[in-house]
Amino acid sequence: MRIKPGIIDKIARIGFNAQAFFTVGILVVIITIIFIKGFTHINLEFIFSSPEDMGRHGGIFPSIMGTVLLALLSIVFATPLGLGTAIFLTEYTKESAFTRIIRFGVESLAGIPSIIYGLFGFIFFVIKLKMGWCLLSGVLTMTIMILPTIIRTSEEAIKAVPRNLRIVSYSLGATRWETVTKVVLTSAMPGILTGIMLSIGRVVGETAAVIFTMGSSLRLPTSLMDSGRTMAVHFYILAREGISMDKAYATALILVLSITVINILAYYIMNKVVSRYS
Amino acid sequence: MDVKIRVENLKASFGRQEVLKGITVDVYKNMVTGFMGPSGSGKSTIISIFNRMIDFEDGAKIEGRVLFDGADIIKGVNGVELRKRVGTVFAIPIPLPRSIYENIAYGPRLNNINDKDELDEIVRESLKKAFLWDEVKDRLGISALKLSGGQQQRLCLARTLALRPDIILLDEPCSGLDPISTAKIEEALSELKKDYTIILVSNNTKQIARISDYSAFFYMGEMIEYGPTEALFTNPKIKKTEDYISGKFG
Numbered sequence: 001m002r003i004k005p006g007i008i009d010k011i012a013r014i015g016f017n018a019q020a021f022f023t024v025g026i027l028v029v030i031i032t033i034i035f036i037k038g039f040t041h042i043n044l045e046f047i048f049s050s051p052e053d054m055g056r057h058g059g060i061f062p063s064i065m066g067t068v069l070l071a072l073l074s075i076v077f078a079t080p081l082g083l084g085t086a087i088f089l090t091e092y093t094k095e096s097a098f099t100r101i102i103r104f105g106v107e108s109l110a111g112i113p114s115i116i117y118g119l120f121g122f123i124f125f126v127i128k129l130k131m132g133w134c135l136l137s138g139v140l141t142m143t144i145m146i147l148p149t150i151i152r153t154s155e156e157a158i159k160a161v162p163r164n165l166r167i168v169s170y171s172l173g174a175t176r177w178e179t180v181t182k183v184v185l186t187s188a189m190p191g192i193l194t195g196i197m198l199s200i201g202r203v204v205g206e207t208a209a210v211i212f213t214m215g216s217s218l219r220l221p222t223s224l225m226d227s228g229r230t231m232a233v234h235f236y237i238l239a240r241e242g243i244s245m246d247k248a249y250a251t252a253l254i255l256v257l258s259i260t261v262i263n264i265l266a267y268y269i270m271n272k273v274v275s276r277y278s
Numbered sequence: 279m280d281v282k283i284r285v286e287n288l289k290a291s292f293g294r295q296e297v298l299k300g301i302t303v304d305v306y307k308n309m310v311t312g313f314m315g316p317s318g319s320g321k322s323t324i325i326s327i328f329n330r331m332i333d334f335e336d337g338a339k340i341e342g343r344v345l346f347d348g349a350d351i352i353k354g355v356n357g358v359e360l361r362k363r364v365g366t367v368f369a370i371p372i373p374l375p376r377s378i379y380e381n382i383a384y385g386p387r388l389n390n391i392n393d394k395d396e397l398d399e400i401v402r403e404s405l406k407k408a409f410l411w412d413e414v415k416d417r418l419g420i421s422a423l424k425l426s427g428g429q430q431q432r433l434c435l436a437r438t439l440a441l442r443p444d445i446i447l448l449d450e451p452c453s454g455l456d457p458i459s460t461a462k463i464e465e466a467l468s469e470l471k472k473d474y475t476i477i478l479v480s481n482n483t484k485q486i487a488r489i490s491d492y493s494a495f496f497y498m499g500e501m502i503e504y505g506p507t508e509a510l511f512t513n514p515k516i517k518k519t520e521d522y523i524s525g526k527f528g
Binding site for chain 2: 094164167169170172173175183186187276277
């Protein structure tokens, strides 16, 4: 018996719809649970005060700052490095054994579990370089960890810029540098920013590698050499040690909310840029 | 008549494939010179040597001399500096993804012209010369990608004019355009030759006949015939030229 193409189409549509709903559904359930369990414990004091009694009471201000500092500094370190590598690979060299080796290295780095980066950071930065558990050890470790993501997404974004735009730029008397900065990067901006956002997500959500390198001090880090605790680490310790599930969920909620805010902000900025260059 | 571009025994090859087999030709100042010939004749390769865009192709080898106002552009010339003097319009319109205004201002900005009034003047003047000003003067801020194909190609011409070049190369600029848009481009070119030396590459013999003062016929990497357009079209000296012009092959 032959099935009518129309019927297959219908089944496919229902199927794909169901899959999309399922995905969004899971997200909604997770956020709802965090919201219900955490919302009642959030107030200004929770956001702006320091934890007391290992986090059983008080707020999470040092963890918020620790998270922001770690993510911000990691991005500040990794973006120029990663973007530079991507530009080098796409615009300044021809495809060769050398670029293939670099690319293979980047691919391999991307596949390494974060705990390995944590161990490396611990052995190299914390022990060997005698930096100890501190913000800087964490930042450097996170920088290495997110580098492959930034390189790969930037490279894809740069490659997707039509060759014709480069040709036109050169034909108007632009140098390679002018072409890359004025035409290629402006067109590749949305893709590059997506990579940065993914990277922020990875840093903010990381626990093991952060504990190994930045430590888990509850004090507010005031210098690069201070230890500190990110929200994800705080949440993990509160939950695992059974210190306070209420505070744990409240922390998780702040974490989710701040990622959402960063996302909205980033896409707002991106839209501004994109509308200028389209 | 002043010679603007002197080409002497120009040869070009990609690997073992010879695409130009010793071309010698003088291009005159303030004229439209048409380069015609079937695909693979080498006419586009000459253009890419004139603007040194051939440097971006892999494995290109060039021999011979090309003199712009007596100065050799094959040896010891920086391609970037050369392209500030030699404007190019490509076969398909390629607007940069930004506003009409910013498209035109791109070249001048590269030359460190950042003064608002000066840029405004360049944009206006260039668009007028390309016969596009009246159609876009009220919406210079909109994306160039929103223009029609014919308008985009005139924008590309205007963008080239904004460089204030002395030579303009057009590589089959009307191949993707409708007759009305083509007519507008041709009208613009006829005006522009007063101030510029123009080389028009085209497959379209009728277009060459309409607007070029001198014409060259290329075939398989060689220049078969060259002369004043009228003489070449009414009384071609070589059989191959006659066959091409009359449409026996192409």
